[in-house]
Amino acid sequence: MTKSDLTQLTDDPTEMRIFQQERLVIEITELMCRTMKEQDIKRSQLAQLLHKTKGRISQILNGETNLTLRTVADIFSVLGKTLVVCVKDRFVQKAPLHFIPVELDTELSTATGHPYEMDDLFHDGTTNNQLAG
Amino acid sequence: MAKDDTSIVTAGRMRTIEYAVRTDGSMPARVFLDSLHVRDRQHLMGRFQHLADGGEQVMNNQAVFKKERPPFFAFKRRSKHSPRGGEGMIRIPCFRIGNRWILTHGFWKEPQSEWAERHFAEANQIHSEVMAREQQATRKENP
Numbered sequence: 235m236t237k238s239d240l241t242q243l244t245d246d247p248t249e250m251r252i253f254q255q256e257r258l259v260i261e262i263t264e265l266m267c268r269t270m271k272e273q274d275i276k277r278s279q280l281a282q283l284l285h286k287t288k289g290r291i292s293q294i295l296n297g298e299t300n301l302t303l304r305t306v307a308d309i310f311s312v313l314g315k316t317l318v319v320c321v322k323d324r325f326v327q328k329a330p331l332h333f334i335p336v337e338l339d340t341e342l343s344t345a346t347g348h349p350y351e352m353d354d355l356f357h358d359g360t361t362n363n364q365l366a367g
Numbered sequence: 368m369a370k371d372d373t374s375i376v377t378a379g380r381m382r383t384i385e386y387a388v389r390t391d392g393s394m395p396a397r398v399f400l401d402s403l404h405v406r407d408r409q410h411l412m413g414r415f416q417h418l419a420d421g422g423e424q425v426m427n428n429q430a431v432f433k434k435e436r437p438p439f440f441a442f443k444r445r446s447k448h449s450p451r452g453g454e455g456m457i458r459i460p461c462f463r464i465g466n467r468w469i470l471t472h473g474f475w476k477e478p479q480s481e482w483a484e485r486h487f488a489e490a491n492q493i494h495s496e497v498m499a500r501e502q503q504a505t506r507k508e509n510p
Binding site: 237238239240241242243248249252253255256257259260261263264267268271292295296297298 | 373375376377378386397405406408409410412413414415416417425426427428430431444445
C-alpha cells in the first residue's frame with residue numbers, strides 16, 4: 235500500500251516528534267476556540283479576563299507560542315471549564331472512512347465535549363495495514 | 368529520506384487531504400510544504416490531520432482556516448522562518464470535492480497585505496485542471 239505523505243514524513247523521528255508537539259497544540263487551541271464560540275466570547279474579552287493583550291491571545295489561539303500548562307489551565311478556568319487529559323497510543327495513520335463499532339466510553343472525552351471523543355476510540359493501536367487488510 | 372510519489376497527504380475518518388496533481392504531474396503544494404521549516408510543515412500537517420479526522424465542523428479557528436474566494440479556503444500560518452528572514456505569512460489554498468480536500472499550492476504573503484491576484488489565478492488554474500480530470504474519470508466510470 236502506498237503510504238500517505240504524512241506517514242512518510244513521520245517515519246523520521248524528528249518530524250514525528252515535532253508533529254506530536256504541533257498536534258497537541260492544535261487540539262488544545264481548537265478546544266479553546268470551540269469553547270469560546272459556544273459561549274460567544276471574543277478574543278478581546280478573553281484578553282481582558284486573563285489580563286493579556288489581544289495580540290497575545292491571538293498568538294496562543296493560533297498555535298504560535300509555546301503554551302505553559304498553567305496558561306492552558308487559566309484559559310479553561312476563565313471559560314468555566316476544566317481540561318481532562320488522557321494518554322493513548324501515538325498517532326497511527328488509519329485507512330480513510332473505516333468504521334469499527336465500539337462502545338462510547340465517556341471517560342475518554344474532555345469536560346468541554348471535545349468533538350473528537352469518538353475519534354479517540356479509533357486510536358487503538360491498529361495499524362493502517364491491519365485496517366486496510 | 369526517499370519518499371513515494373503519493374498525492375495523499377493524510378486520510379482521516381471524515382476527510383482525505385490530497386495534493387492537487389497538475390496536468391504535467393507536478394504537485395505544487397507538496398513542493399511548497401517540503402520547502403518549509405520543519406516546525407511550520409508539521410504544524411500544517413497537524414491542521415490537515417485535524418480536518419481529516421473531524422471535518423469542517425471542528426475547524427473552529429477562522430484565523431487558521433478561512434473561506435477565501437469561492438470555491439477556495441486557505442490554511443493560514445504565521446511563521447518565524449520566512450525565506451526573507453523574520454516573520455512571514457504562509458497560505459495554502461484548497462478546495463473540496465466530496466469527502467476530499469485538495470491543496471492547490473502554497474505561497475508566502477507579506478503581513479497585512481491581501482493575496483496577490485496571481486495566487487488566485489494559479490489556484491483557479493489548478494482547480495480547473497483537477498476538475499477536468501475528475502469529470503473525465505466520472506465519464507469513464509459512467510459512460
